[in-house]
Amino acid sequence: MILLCTLADLSAHSENGKALYREHCSSCHGLNGEGLGSNPPLKNSSWVTGDPQRLIRLVLNGYSGRIEVDGEIYRGNMPAWRTVLNDKEIASILSYLRSNWGGGPITPQEVATVRGKTKNEPTTGAISGCRGNRMGAMHSRSMGRGMRGGMGCGGCGQ
Numbered sequence: 001m002i003l004l005c006t007l008a009d010l011s012a013h014s015e016n017g018k019a020l021y022r023e024h025c026s027s028c029h030g031l032n033g034e035g036l037g038s039n040p041p042l043k044n045s046s047w048v049t050g051d052p053q054r055l056i057r058l059v060l061n062g063y064s065g066r067i068e069v070d071g072e073i074y075r076g077n078m079p080a081w082r083t084v085l086n087d088k089e090i091a092s093i094l095s096y097l098r099s100n101w102g103g104g105p106i107t108p109q110e111v112a113t114v115r116g117k118t119k120n121e122p123t124t125g126a127i128s129g130c131r132g133n134r135m136g137a138m139h140s141r142s143m144g145r146g147m148r149g150g151m152g153c154g155g156c157g158q
């Protein structure tokens with residue numbers, strides 16, 4: 001009984017990660033993580049499968065400049081997700097990616113820890129143009145009970 005519940009929970013977690021990935025990340029990284037134009041792939045990326053803290057930090061605060069992925073150098077601008085996605089949403093997306101390409105699941109607690117540790121670091125800014133972000137206030141409210149990150153577009157400074 002307990003085992004069944006846990007399994008159901010886990011698969012819901014990963015399904016949700018897939019939906020969130022498609023909504024927020026696939027426009028740049030491709031539906032299957034294959035990369036698009038100047039945006040690097042998430043497939044075969046040691047950033048995805050490697051150190052969870054390094055991965056969480058990059059997603060929370062964004063990344064701009066030179067980055068090497070699978071032997072290629074990219075110079076783009078990865079938006080910061082800290083004001084857009086809450087701990088649970090980021091954990092679901094990253095667990096989904098790692099379930100495809102390797103690395104263990106990432107928990108909302110790990111995201112919360114890194115969020116706290118890196119809160120004073122500069123970020124690249126949230127994805128520009130909140131209107132293009134289909135995540136409505138209702139969605140973020142229902143997902144982000146009591147979480148600092150669940151502000152949706154309210155956190156976008158432009």
Ligand code: HEC
Pocket residue numbers: 021024025026027028029038039040041042045046047048055058059063064065066067069074075076077078079081093127
């Ligand atoms: C507006 C386009 C854009 C969106 C949307 C976006 N990224 Fe990125 N991402 C980038 C770019 C560009 C880089 C490389 C940054 C650089 O060149 O300095 C990157 C780098 C990364 C990297 C590290 C390098 C790699 O390829 O493994 C990860 C991991 C990543 N993004 C995950 C995500 C996740 C998860 C989401 C959704 C929450 C997301 N990205 C949404 C553009 C985007």
